[in-house]
Amino acid sequence: MSDEHQASAVLKWWAMIVFGALAALLIAWLGHLAGVSLGAVLSIAAVAAALAWLIVLVAVPWNLYFGARRVVMEMAVSRSRGIDIPPEQVAEAHTIARRMLWFALGGHVVTAAVAGAVTYVSGAAIGYYITAAYLFSATIRPAAAYFAHLRERISTLSQESLHPREDVVELRERVAALVKMAKGLE
Secondary structure, rough: OHHHHHHHHHHHHHHHHHHHHHHHHHHHHHHHOOOOHHHHHHHHHHHHHHHHHHHHHHHHHHHHHHHHHHHHHHHHHHHOOOOOOOHHHHHHHHHHHHHHHHHHHHHHHHHHHHHHHHHHHHHOHHHHHHHHHHHHHHHHHHHHHHHHHHHHHHHHHHHHHHHHHHOOHHHHHHHHHHHHHHHHHH
């Protein structure tokens, strides 16, 4: 994924968060004007904020984790084809993937615990549904990414079986042969 595409994706997520926050404020303000109790308005705002955080939690750390896993997989393919990858880079990719997995899972668990504690203290029963959503989303996102990975892998296998990809080693051999031929012509 290019830096420009990543920046665009991050900008899109922030725009969604800002839009969600503004929508929550508008709903809360309209509820207040309609005479809804302050507790209900605050509950609506809290649920909207919790759902906005859920969007960030499901997207950002998991995208980084799956991106790091993809890099690890590409490094393994490159190494199997004879391309030299420094061991430090392989170790770094593994470390990033492991850390992001713990961060993603920990984010869901810690956020669910905080939501549960706030719900217990406030007595607003809707918080238990939010807590369950945080925990449930920790399983849904990896499952969705796994199926996306399978779809991508099947597509790659299909393309490679029809048109084997040329890698760096093969190109080096061709260039070396051309250089040898050019020296012979001199």
